[in-house]
Amino acid sequence: MYEKIIKESTENRELLQTKDKCDKYDYLAAVACGAVGGLVDIFLVGAPGESVLGGWTDAQIDKTVLAFARKVGWKPGEGKENNISSAIGYLERNYKVNYDQRSVSDIGGLNKDKLSGMTTKNHHMKSIAHSPDPVGLFFSILNQFTNTSAFISQGELIYIATDGSGLQGGNFIAKIFCGIANWFGHLMSDVAGSSGAKGRGTGIVMPFYELFGFCTFGKFDVGKDRQDLATIATRAFQNGMDFRFGLAQAIPVVITELAIRLIWAIRRRFQYHMPLRECIPSSQYADFRIMLFLGNGTLCVIDGIDAGIRSGGNMLLLFMRLNLVAWLRLVMLVLKEVCIRVGLGIDLQREIEAYKRINEALQEYLYELKRIDAESFKKETEQYNIVIKIFESAENAEELNKKLFHTYESLKIEKAWQGDFDEHMSDKNGTLEFE
Incomplete structure (x- = not known):
């Protein structure tokens, strides 16, 4: 069990160190998801009062x-x-x-x-x-x-x-x-x-x-x-840019990210046949982070162009049309990626992921323990403890042998030899058969 836990932790560290790369389909999917979010933002969110x-x-x-x-x-x-x-x-x-x-x-x-x-x-x-x-x-x-x-x-x-x-x-x-x-x-x-x-x-x-x-x-x-x-x-x-409108601005961001997470997980599971636990979107995978960055970046570019055109140079109108939630999310993704690239917080992330794996292994082990019949195990170990006490009470080898044979009979254990033990061991062709 301890070897399994160590192995899980080691696999986790190796997984974090792998350089996942996006292919052209990842790039296309991320941009497409961001474009869908951008269209939702343009036509369904817009500015306060007309959303x-x-x-x-x-x-x-x-x-x-x-x-x-x-x-x-x-x-x-x-x-x-x-x-x-x-x-x-x-x-x-x-x-x-x-x-x-x-x-x-x-x-x-x-x-x-x-x-x-x-x-x-x-x-x-x-x-x-x-x-x-x-x-x-x-x-x-x-x-x-x-x-x-x-x-x-x-x-x-x-x-x-x-x-x-x-x-x-x-x-x-x-x-x-x-x-x-x-x-x-x-x-x-x-x-x-x-x-x-x-x-x-x-x-x-x-x-x-x-x-x-x-x-x-x-x-x-x-x-x-x-x-x-x-x-x-x-x-x-x-003019209406309050918490309620912030919830409306969050909808295109949620649509974009959920779509990216779903596509990424489906490809890893059904195209690359990876284990289910490695198909859960996480920041430990570089290709997933890049897809999020591209998707949110596309959303923000579309939002910025729309806000710039419709504002006509008026900064107040521009500010009211900008999706602040999307831009904040993009900034957070950029800062997180920069920290990862320069090594800030990587060790902590590795430790967290390693402990998650260890916790999964321990949960598995606990589940197996719960399946054990505790009462039967207790009765069985009690019999062994009684036998040990009987053996400890023997004062010489002859008495120990007698107690040993008696224990074999009481526990209905089949002996590995037939007849007298000394005669059996003297026979060069004799064998011990354990069942």
């Missing part, structure tokens, strides 16, 4: 908010079972936070001037605790603990003091748990817009989108004006 898939993702978020509100106690009145405003209003009342200042009129003190551009349409982006990512969670807990609000404005992180009852809970762990639950519940109340919003409303940002608030560089053409990237990102959010 077919955007309307669908809005509806799915509404259903999710309604389901969540019912789970936490919302009991709609007659005829309001699907009233999203009623559900949002219930969540807003039950998941209040101290950092939910909606505009500059809700803020006092010295920092009021620095937040002069904050309105009800962009406060979910400027209030960093409203972000559905680890950054937002950290600042939400911090703000709830310290009764403060943190905002990103004019490229700076700004704090203001707030009035609040603080986190609930009898100890530190309980307060953290309540703070996380309150953060998530409040996000659910905002993700589909506010209860009093007219029309679609302004939701919450995509994960890490709030960091665009620090990008106060560049002067890009927006109509007759020239604005920095932070301002453009804020205006795009106000």
Whole structure:
């Protein structure tokens, strides 16, 4: 069993070191999958306000908010079972936070001037605790603990003091748990817009989108004006580029990657007849990584060309038409491949894959152990232990022989000789037959 585990680990390392190469069919398949994703992005995603898939993702978020509100106690009145405003209003009342200042009129003190551009349409982006990512969670807990609000404005992180009852809970762990639950519940109340919003409303940002608030560089053409990237990102959010639209942007990326994974796995299984476990898409295979890179690259090229043509040189329109999810995925794939090529993280990846193989072998071994009849094994070993004690009680060779013969008879073991043992061994033609 140990030899098998070592062999599995060694095979895994050798597999990681092999230089898988793409053939022309891999390249064609990857580009074709990326092109399909690009066409979906052009015709079904587009820009906020004119997106077919955007309307669908809005509806799915509404259903999710309604389901969540019912789970936490919302009991709609007659005829309001699907009233999203009623559900949002219930969540807003039950998941209040101290950092939910909606505009500059809700803020006092010295920092009021620095937040002069904050309105009800962009406060979910400027209030960093409203972000559905680890950054937002950290600042939400911090703000709830310290009764403060943190905002990103004019490229700076700004704090203001707030009035609040603080986190609930009898100890530190309980307060953290309540703070996380309150953060998530409040996000659910905002993700589909506010209860009093007219029309679609302004939701919450995509994960890490709030960091665009620090990008106060560049002067890009927006109509007759020239604005920095932070301002453009804020205006795009106000015009509908929120979490719901981010889900719509993720659909072409998912289609592209799933298609590539399926084609790659089918070819390895049915064309090259590889074992099933080696047909599971993983970053340890260089050809698979290259296919992902080409597929997502093709998607981004098509998206970029479409956005450039339709924007007419207006940076705001260009930004709103770019599929940020696809471009982020492409950047991640490039950085990962660069790290692999220069050797960063390879040893860790090898160790992880090796331990996965070892774990599979141990699981196999455990399965075999479970199949053993433990009771029968216990009874059998008990008999052997009794026999050993009988042998240990013998005081000389003659007594040991007698006990040995008696044990043979009691266990019904066939002897390998016939008649007297000494006479049998004296016969040159005698043989021992073990059954």
